Amino acid sequence: MKDLLEIRQEIDKVDSEIAKLYEKRMEIAGEVAEYKIANGKKVFDREREKAKLEKIKAYAHNDFNRKGLTELFEQIMSMSRKFQYKKMNENNPSGKLSFFPIDALDSENIKVVYQGVEGAYSQIATRSLFGKNSTISNVATFRDAMEAIEEGVCDYAVLPIENSTAGMVTDIYDLLVEFENYIVGEKILKIEHALLGVPGACLSDIKRVYSHPQGLMQCQKFLSEHRQIEQISMANTAMAAQKILKDNDATQAAIASTYAGELYGLEVLKEKINFESNNSTRFIVVTNQKVFLKDADKISICFEIDNTSGSLYHILSHFIYNDLNMIKIESRPLEGRPWEYKFFIDFEGNIKDSSVRNALCGLRGEARNMKVLGNYKSLDEKEN
Amino acid sequence: MKDLLEIRQEIDKVDSEIAKLYEKRMEIAGEVAEYKIANGKKVFDREREKAKLEKIKAYAHNDFNRKGLTELFEQIMSMSRKFQYKKMNENNPSGKLSFFPIDALDSENIKVVYQGVEGAYSQIATRSLFGKNSTISNVATFRDAMEAIEEGVCDYAVLPIENSTAGMVTDIYDLLVEFENYIVGEKILKIEHALLGVPGACLSDIKRVYSHPQGLMQCQKFLSEHRQIEQISMANTAMAAQKILKDNDATQAAIASTYAGELYGLEVLKEKINFESNNSTRFIVVTNQKVFLKDADKISICFEIDNTSGSLYHILSHFIYNDLNMIKIESRPLEGRPWEYKFFIDFEGNIKDSSVRNALCGLRGEARNMKVLGNYKSLDEKEN
Known part of the structure; x- marks a missing residue:
């Protein structure tokens, strides 16, 4: 029997060859990008990728390798796509995005709405976010706040989305899916009951x-x-x-x-009867325009998963293969379909990034009812 | 400029070479497995893998490829490990697992406990799971039930863990982490209020x-x-x-x-005042022994994530790279550490599977306080 050192030397040799081929493949992917940019063709060609995977499977000499090669090339093709998006961004940095970039939130003569009566934590959060130049009003329900935004009667709504001890505010998640309003900012408020x-x-x-x-x-x-x-x-x-x-x-x-x-x-x-001394609530700022702050660093999306497909495994691979860090993942049961879920994922990134575009593109095709809820950032003042 | 067909032929050539090298690498991984089996060495060598990744990075000629190669080889090494676990299982199918395999749950003269007073949905679930040969008792709190099991006073506890409309029963999740009791089965009960x-x-x-x-x-x-x-x-x-x-x-x-x-x-x-006509609750059967039914097909684990590391991205890659389908993922805020989470993941598999062993091994090293809560299966009667 060979000893471990010998075997490892063989592995090193194989690996250096794989690395060389990988770099060569990315170089060719660059040519593909140039061709696509010149000819106005889209990066993601689902049919071509499917056909490619079939070809790859035929190379394998056993079931274990067939599965392994499929997964390996799913990752390689994702990397190749990401590289092409990167090339496209370099070529046309102002490429049309589905979200419109803005420099800052409006701050003069704006109307802001929160849910609840005066004295609510939401009022405290709203006052700290929007200063003296804004008119702050309140409504009875979260739905009322969403409607006021959608109609354009108010410019922004400030809504609680998550508490550090109690977890997610499920109603808000459901309303974000229902309405075409978007998250543009967030703020964490310390809660003391x-x-x-x-x-x-x-x-x-x-x-x-x-x-x-x-x-x-x-x-x-x-x-x-x-x-x-x-x-x-x-x-x-x-x-x-x-x-x-x-x-x-x-x-x-x-x-x-x-x-x-x-x-x-x-x-x-x-005083202070909450058992958690670090109790805090995360509030989101919502508006009816599909906009994002240019320096936004966090994206929230939601989608449903089909029971039949490889489902969560395939969905999450789009984050993994694009090296996107998920901050949070939540599931909500789907009404009327027991044990099927709607997922909410927060991850780091800006909608302009090639890795984000690549992941969203892949997700769109595989998940059901995928929606980008917003690309935003923390509006906490730096002094804290 | 070359046309797309030409470029794609080049890609095909590179890909067939990568496929050949992949198969060669797995062949060598088989030799590594034989060596390790013969010498009683463990499969996962974190230090060796780290050194390997450093070497791989040095092959790259730009940052994009450096990142890409690192991710690619993380996946390849995970595949290689999975192949070695598979070889080990073939070599020694009764290899020692941390969970003890059993053919069936005890059914004669057993004591089963549920939480709540008589008439609770938990009682209905318990009666349908455990027949006439069992003594069914009730306790005031979920904690009491967990303690009765831990002490061995009762053989099994039947506890609600999730509802199709209301979501997770958070107290049970917290208690599963706290106690050294394990899930051995589950049952779904239709709820009509x-x-x-x-x-x-x-x-x-x-x-x-x-x-x-x-x-x-x-x-x-x-x-x-x-x-x-x-x-x-x-x-x-x-x-x-x-x-x-x-x-x-x-x-x-x-x-x-x-x-x-x-x-x-x-x-x-x-009658039937729940707004969801398909309202149902999932109950788990818990015991104090670290056992699993041989035909179990579902695993629940929990872990905490360090704020500093690549965190969720790295953790989830262990599922993706091992082709394990996650059924559910839940997060719970960590008490006293705002915006840090404990994660609960359900995925398909049996603790004997090489892909499961590979994933758990990887997770153990990267997540904090990882715990396998049980490997179990549905105990619903087939007739439904």
């Missing part, structure tokens, strides 16, 4: 607590130490505070921000 | 409704048409039914199964 009661109320007398379901969830540890308190769901934490003021009952309390407490003249019975 | 009141009650008089938060969520459409009804969260749908019986108040109702209604002598005020 307080237990609020009418002036003179006392924690030990509280029998019922009102809050948003996420507010209740985030204060689970506190509430489990006070099992006598009944938990009642409300549409909004600020609405819960409002109710406490209105009912004027010393056995009732709300879980909301201290800002809401001030607004409604309530007393803080206990 | 009814509105239950005391005998003689009438839908139009109902002012308060009690149910589990998921029960309330699943009946959102019905409840939004009856906005006068206040929604109160309970630990369990059956507990809600029990409360209605105890309070004996005609303005109160519960959302629970008709089975719970019968059990507590309540009247069905309205």
